[in-house]
Amino acid sequence: MITTEINNNINILFSFLKEVILWRLENLEISFDEEAPKIDLTALPATTITSFLINRKVSQWELVTFLIALSPNIKPSFLLDCIAEAFPNGTDLPQFGGVKGKQHRGIIPTGETIQFILGGNNTQDRIQCMSLFSATSTLEKRKVLFLEKALPGEPVMSGKVLLYPESFSLATTGVVPPPKMSAQFPAEKLETGLAWEDLVLNDSTSNEVKELKIWLKHSVTFLEDWGMKNRVKSGFRVLFHGPPGTGKTLTASLLGKYINRDVFRIDLSTVVSKYIGETEKNLSNLFDKAAHKDWILFFDEADAIFGKRTNVKDAHDKYANQEVSYLLQRVESHSGLVILATNFKENIDEAFMRRFQSICEFHLPASKERLILWQSNLPKQLKLDHTINLGEIAEKYEVSGSNIMNIIQHCSLKVLNLNSTVLTLEILLEGIKKEYIKEGRLF
Structure with a gap:
């Protein structure tokens, strides 16, 4: 919701x-x-829009460009009204640029609009305006706005100047709505109602996870306040490896919960395409969307796409290797936390392995951890038959945390169906046997 104070600031701007x-x-x-009107953003009341602009340290040129791009979204007739006030009898004014939309009835600004307002007839200033949309500009690096590609045969600066939707939301409301899973963003948000106390890990894995928590907590101070962002890469890359059901996904979810950041699990089945160039395109959409969001990206079963490059025997091998190389580049340049999870560490390409700041091995729980998992996850309403010794069960049956949760669910439903609250040894062993069979193990 746009408050009165924000509205006042927008009117001033x-x-x-x-x-x-x-x-x-x-x-x-x-x-x-030399003579254009200027404004001091710091003299305005602190609101989401002024904070958005001040935090990005925009110049007067960038500020004007942003406001021009913002105008159709806030005041649809603004640019038309300005021209009408200057030319009450009407004018064509082609040098002003701008285009009509299919549904928008006002002027949608183009690069030519920016050139005219900032550069006038000064050729050097008009050329300088082009740098506002380069890859190195603040507006582009911070994903504030962009110059749409011009139509074939049209001048480069005739493309529309558009805000990134996230920047519009962030500037006006202070929040960015979480994206919905789609072909453009093949990821789902991970959330959990559990806490760190519910995660049972051995000491070595727990220590590695603590290092991640330290980075999440202090990375901004280290990079910004201590001036290290030009000396070390701003992102953090970590590998989670180990058998299924050992807590890799839960750990990723809890890391996001710990630092109040969104965690997105990448759907690799949507990312990977058999068509040449499509996988890179999907990855590009994903990383572009995640840029400057402080999101945690979690690639589950990562060896499906981060696997080892092979000797080139045919065109398929060539393009598969290109995909891995492209992914390596995007992961390394991403400014946030990227977690790769795999059941088999040896399947990950060595080029990725060298770039991980941390490698966390998740082990199957030992008997001590299994006992904790049994004790902490059994429903309080479920009473154990006197023949059940959880210590012996934990010692004898080597199962993962997810196995234990499946067994508890199976047993609880069986007991409820019997109109009982007592878990018998027979039902418990039946649940354990079921998990063993699922994994092709001898019971």
Whole structure:
């Protein structure tokens, strides 16, 4: 919701933008830096929109560009009204740029609009405007806005200037709605109602996870306040490896919960495509969406796409290796936490292994951990028959945490179906046997 204070700030900013546009319409030859109206954002009340702009350290050029791109979303007739005020008898004014939308009835600004307002007739300033949309500009690096690709045969700067949807939400409401799973974002948000006390790990794995918590807690101070962002890569890459059901996914979920960051599990079946170039395109969409969001990206069964490169025998091998190389580059340049999870560490390409800051091995729980899992997860309403010794069960049957949860569910439903609250040894062993059979193990 846009509050009254934010609304007042927006009105002030658009009054400033109107002043800039009217100034330019009367002064085509004067440099923007010399005489154009300016505004001090820090003098305005602190709201989401001013904080958004101040945090990105935008210049006056970038501020005006942002407000121009914002205008159709907030005040649809704003650009038309400015021109009408300057030319009450009407004008064509092709140098102003802008296009009509299919549904939007006002002016959608283009790169030419930015060139006109910031550069006027000054060729050097108009050329400088192009740098606002380069890969190195603040507006692009922080995914604030972009210049849409021009139509074939049209001038480069005739493309629309559009805000990234996340930036619009963040600037106006202070929050970014979580994306929905789609072909453009092949990931689902991971959430858990459990706490760290519910995660049972051995000491070595627990220590590795503690290091991750330390990085999540202090990375901003280390990179920004201590000035290390130009010396070390800003992201953090970690490998979780070990048998299924040992807590890899739960750990990823709890890390996000610990630091109040969203965790997204990547659906590799949606990412990987048999068509050449499509896998890279899907990955590019994913990482572009996740840029500057502080999201944790969790690639489960990562060896499906992060697997070892092979000797090139045919075109398929060549493009498969290209996919791995592209992925390596995107993972390494991502500024957030990336977790790769696999059941088989040896399947991960060595080029990735060298770039992990941390490798966490998840073991099947030993008897001590299994006993804790049994004791902490059995429903309080379920009473154990006197013939059941949980210590002996934990010692004898080597099962994972997820196995134990499946067994508890099976047993609980069996007991409920008998209109009872007592778990017998027979039902418990039946549940354990069922898990053994599922995994092709002898009971």
